[in-house]
Amino acid sequence: MAVTVKPIQPTGLNQSHPQALFGKQTTAIVVTTGMLAFISFWRASAIVLCDLASTSYYIGGIVEQACGRSAPYFILAVMLFSYAVRAVYVESCSMFTRGGVYRVVKEAMGPTLAKISVSALMFDYILTGPISGVSAGQYLVGLINELLKLAHSGIILPPDFSAAFFAIAVTVYFWHQNILGIEESSGKAMRIMQVTTVMAVIMIAWCGITMAVRGAHLPPFELRFTADSLGWLANFPAARTIGAIGILIAFGHSILAMSGEESLAQINREIETPKLKNLLRTGLVIFLYSMLLTSLVSFFAVMIIPDSVRMSQYGNDLIGGLAMFMVGPLWARLALRVFVVFVGFLILAGAVNTAIVGSTGVLTRVAEDGVLLDWFRHPHKRYGTNYRIVNLVAGLQIATIVLSRGEIYVLGEAYAFGVIWSFVFKTLSVLVLRYREKYKRLWRMPLNLRWFRPGGQDFPLGLALTFLVLLLTAVINLFTKKVATISGVGFTLALFVMFEISERFNGHVEHVYGEEPEKFNLELVEEGEVDPVHLGLAAQHKRLIAIRDPGNLTHLHRYLSEPDDAELIAMTVRAERGLASSEGAQVFTDHEEKLFSKVVKVCEDHGRAVTPLVAVSNDQIYAIARMAYLLDVEEVVMGVSERFHPDVQLENFAMHWGSLGDSERHIKVRVLSDTRDIRAEI
Incomplete structure (x- = not known):
């Protein structure tokens, strides 16, 4: 299941009111074939x-x-x-x-x-x-x-x-x-x-x-x-x-x-x-x-x-x-x-x-x-x-x-x-x-x-x-x-x-079998329904793992290799600059289709269920923090950034988490790779 949510207001404005900061939401999009359920x-x-x-x-x-x-x-x-x-x-x-x-x-x-x-x-x-x-x-x-x-x-x-x-x-x-x-x-x-x-x-x-x-x-x-x-x-x-x-x-x-x-x-x-x-x-x-x-x-x-x-x-x-x-x-x-x-x-x-x-x-x-x-x-x-x-x-x-x-x-x-x-x-x-x-x-x-x-x-x-x-x-x-x-x-x-x-009629289009994109069915839902109940996230423990590159899911592989029974949310952020709204844009891009197809394959290999999620934002870290807040996630897992040191990633996340206005809510954060596992509690 993937949900697309669009904030159109830039971060750093009106931070005393987190709802205003989150901005306008588009209609949510549920991708039913992306939701995996595993059996004994x-x-x-x-x-x-x-x-x-x-x-x-x-x-x-x-x-x-x-x-x-x-x-x-x-x-x-x-x-x-x-x-x-x-x-x-x-x-x-x-x-x-x-x-x-x-x-x-x-x-x-x-x-x-x-x-x-x-x-x-x-x-x-x-x-x-x-x-x-x-x-x-x-x-x-x-x-x-x-x-x-x-x-x-x-x-x-x-x-x-x-x-x-x-x-x-x-x-x-x-x-x-x-x-x-x-x-x-x-x-x-x-x-x-x-x-x-x-x-x-x-x-x-x-x-x-x-x-x-x-x-x-x-x-x-x-x-x-x-x-x-x-x-x-x-x-x-x-x-x-x-x-x-x-x-x-x-x-x-x-x-x-x-x-x-x-x-x-x-x-x-x-x-x-x-x-x-x-x-x-x-x-x-x-x-x-x-x-x-x-x-x-x-x-x-x-x-x-x-x-x-x-x-x-x-x-x-x-x-x-x-x-x-x-x-x-x-x-x-x-x-x-x-x-x-x-x-x-x-x-x-x-x-x-x-x-x-x-x-x-x-x-x-x-x-x-x-x-x-x-x-x-x-x-x-x-x-x-x-x-x-x-x-x-x-x-x-x-x-x-x-x-x-x-x-x-x-x-x-x-x-x-x-x-x-x-x-x-x-x-x-x-x-x-x-x-x-x-x-x-x-x-x-x-x-x-x-x-x-x-x-x-x-x-x-x-x-x-x-x-x-x-x-x-x-x-x-x-x-x-x-x-x-x-x-x-x-x-x-x-x-x-x-x-x-x-x-021959199809033009002999060649695929690498097993790597072709999944076929996702989209279902529209009303605004403001991005919450654990609507997404079917009923478990007490939930983890949100941030993903972006289908060719680099090392942190997802490593996380899935650990014994854990928490519900997993795999989230990517679609970058959007300035205040412009993209309500007329493609609701599910080719890149996102490829990314979530790879996520589905990785989770199948490990036998773990996942709920994919997309958010459109002009600030990636803020979008991750906001969705973790809305979905009552207890831990966020991120891969190591190519541009920033892990400490900078953690500091940036902590700043945005604090801007959400609920000082009583705590969350765990991990920056994960093959060689690193940096943890913090905010």
């Missing part, structure tokens, strides 16, 4: 898990249909392997706070491969909504049909058609919500995961009791592929055996259990300080939760639901079917199934919203880089949202639902294309950046071997092995997933061509 690792975990945990509702049926009763073993293997893939994302986030696929691939291998990788990622995002919506519909329709059967009704809803209709309705609802600008908050995600955790605990405990009473055996480790699951390898004998190729095929059919990993890179910028430590905690929470929920549910379904009905009746509704085959009275099992469907609706519908939000965010980022036509970024006249991008995303999702006709298996097969190739490009890019050594790494993926030669560097064995597994899986999927290969390659090429045409 628990909330960050909840947001990612709302995407990841949704796969537990449909992954078991998709993989078993592809490779038989051994599906749970491969889902478990993917969940274990996900820790390595997550480590790749953690390393990239330690280099770039905004460490998504597009940013990392562009830095490592250039803009062309970056556009290809983000095109594949968009295929993943576009399909997340349809598969989650259709899965939610399948669970709801399954429950309705079960209740109709118990009521001896002859009415049966067609599962696929009804699920597709439900998915379209949910997509339209969240399309409208995103046009309004209402996105799922971390608080809502946290509540959804709390309810999901309750369901998971009940399911695990009840399944344990059921197996103890009835007895159970682990599913056999065997591969039974269908012609559809083998694709173009159907006539290749080695593909049907438990050998390297067969295991790799089954692993490829299970890889979509990791969908949602990219959400970790998207949410990294929101994680509070200490950012890296909380990022590692987030990764651990996600790993443990997905292991317990996704893997165990797959094993329980095969061990408890009879083979005769599992895939024929509950293939798209495994958790619902699991509830119906527990020990206990019918009413209790029906109640559990209703609870399962309720939780499934929450988490799967949330995944539909996350897909629209994620897709919009990715396309907005590439649009800011000049790769997508500026026409797409035109804000809604009433709500200010990127409605044209939202319309594009929602239209593609609805078209996908219609083309798939509500078949979960078809959607799942296509879904895996974007998942695996985005992982391949991401891992390769991080591997390339290891050798370029352009960026300082606060954390590296484990398993690094030191070469025994003078001046040698570590060999990233962990990264190399992860990339090799992902590449082999991606290549084998090209031959076994016909629908994914045809549709995924077609979609990726079409989007890539659109990016190329858009970039």
Whole structure:
């Protein structure tokens, strides 16, 4: 949030009346995107898990249909392997706070491969909504049909058609919500995961009791592929055996259990300080939760639901079917199934919203880089949202639902294309950046071997092995997933061509990604409302740090490195000479846009919230003192001036603070640099 305030009277006049000294104020300008709010690792975990945990509702049926009763073993293997893939994302986030696929691939291998990788990622995002919506519909329709059967009704809803209709309705609802600008908050995600955790605990405990009473055996480790699951390898004998190729095929059919990993890179910028430590905690929470929920549910379904009905009746509704085959009275099992469907609706519908939000965010980022036509970024006249991008995303999702006709298996097969190739490009890019050594790494993926030669560097064995597994899986999927290969390659090429045409149409304006200015939305407020309440500064302790040069924020970096929970106000002063008013001037200059974009980036890196502020004045130090006074700040931090000695800075500030006329108010002042930390209390 940035506020512009304009005093037009020079300092030194009428100092006995501070209000007159402050002079006339212009209308304040609030810059909403400049306001950062950071969340705990628990909330960050909840947001990612709302995407990841949704796969537990449909992954078991998709993989078993592809490779038989051994599906749970491969889902478990993917969940274990996900820790390595997550480590790749953690390393990239330690280099770039905004460490998504597009940013990392562009830095490592250039803009062309970056556009290809983000095109594949968009295929993943576009399909997340349809598969989650259709899965939610399948669970709801399954429950309705079960209740109709118990009521001896002859009415049966067609599962696929009804699920597709439900998915379209949910997509339209969240399309409208995103046009309004209402996105799922971390608080809502946290509540959804709390309810999901309750369901998971009940399911695990009840399944344990059921197996103890009835007895159970682990599913056999065997591969039974269908012609559809083998694709173009159907006539290749080695593909049907438990050998390297067969295991790799089954692993490829299970890889979509990791969908949602990219959400970790998207949410990294929101994680509070200490950012890296909380990022590692987030990764651990996600790993443990997905292991317990996704893997165990797959094993329980095969061990408890009879083979005769599992895939024929509950293939798209495994958790619902699991509830119906527990020990206990019918009413209790029906109640559990209703609870399962309720939780499934929450988490799967949330995944539909996350897909629209994620897709919009990715396309907005590439649009800011000049790769997508500026026409797409035109804000809604009433709500200010990127409605044209939202319309594009929602239209593609609805078209996908219609083309798939509500078949979960078809959607799942296509879904895996974007998942695996985005992982391949991401891992390769991080591997390339290891050798370029352009960026300082606060954390590296484990398993690094030191070469025994003078001046040698570590060999990233962990990264190399992860990339090799992902590449082999991606290549084998090209031959076994016909629908994914045809549709995924077609979609990726079409989007890539659109990016190329858009970039040429835009004149191929080149940006240094991550350094382009933030897009600030301006909101006008009334005069005299520059106070802590109006700016939302509710904390007891507040610090104001003066900034001016986007290339010299050393004092901001040093201050943010110190442990402190005070609210931070980053303020710059626009110099204005004499008594002339600049009410007709530009309300937010290019320099201020660049400066606050850099401030936002620095604060993101440190995981600290900030409220930017601009004041127009003919005296910089007076403006800082006056705004500190108005906002009830207890400490002001300034960088070392190029023109004045720090002692002179402190004396000048003390003089202006005294002129404000309140001798009872005290304030702390610091002049800070890499080598200096001069403090005073006035």
